[in-house]
Amino acid sequence: MSKTAPAVGDRIVHKEFPAITRHTLALYCGASGDHNPIHVDIDFAKASGFPDVFSHGMLVMGYLGQALTDAVAPGKIRSFSTRFAAITQLGAQLTCEGHIAELLETGGERRARIALTTKDQHGETKLAGEAIIAL
Incomplete structure (x- = not known):
């Protein structure tokens, strides 16, 4: 994050x-232990x-979590939640983004609510969520 004061609308995650x-998918199966044949x-x-195999939802969530922790120190993350919006097909090129949706204060700590999305190369949202971070 930059040294300037954060503002609603600022992109924090990309x-x-x-x-x-x-x-x-094969590597994720081995690492996660999720060997569901649908994948x-x-x-x-x-x-x-289905026309072909498709990605594990938790793989996509892991990408979003990685994007978040690349942008925000893990110790500053107060919460992280997601909801699956669509199946992520084989070949999808995902982009994870997060923008400040709200600035708030909790228990004397300045925080921001970050609206998060993961979209494919066609702009279809695959995952949406939010994180609360300490500023």
Whole structure:
């Protein structure tokens, strides 16, 4: 964050991620222990009515969390919450952003509520959320 006083509307978070590949999904399966075949088995995904495998929601949430902690020291984060908005397809190039939505004070501590989004290269919101940070 900059040294100037923060203002509503200021962009605090911005990070772009490379396209999600089958390899990305396989690595995430191993790291997370989430081996749901909908994310790695194309035949299973098609039998379930999808055109292909798609990303784990928690992988997308992890990207947003990484973007947040790249911009704000983890010790200044008071809360972080998200809601899934849409399936993230294979090949999605995600951009995570966060803007100050509100300045507030809690218990004598100056804080900001950050509105967070993760969108794909087509501008479709995949994840939305918010964080409260200490200033």
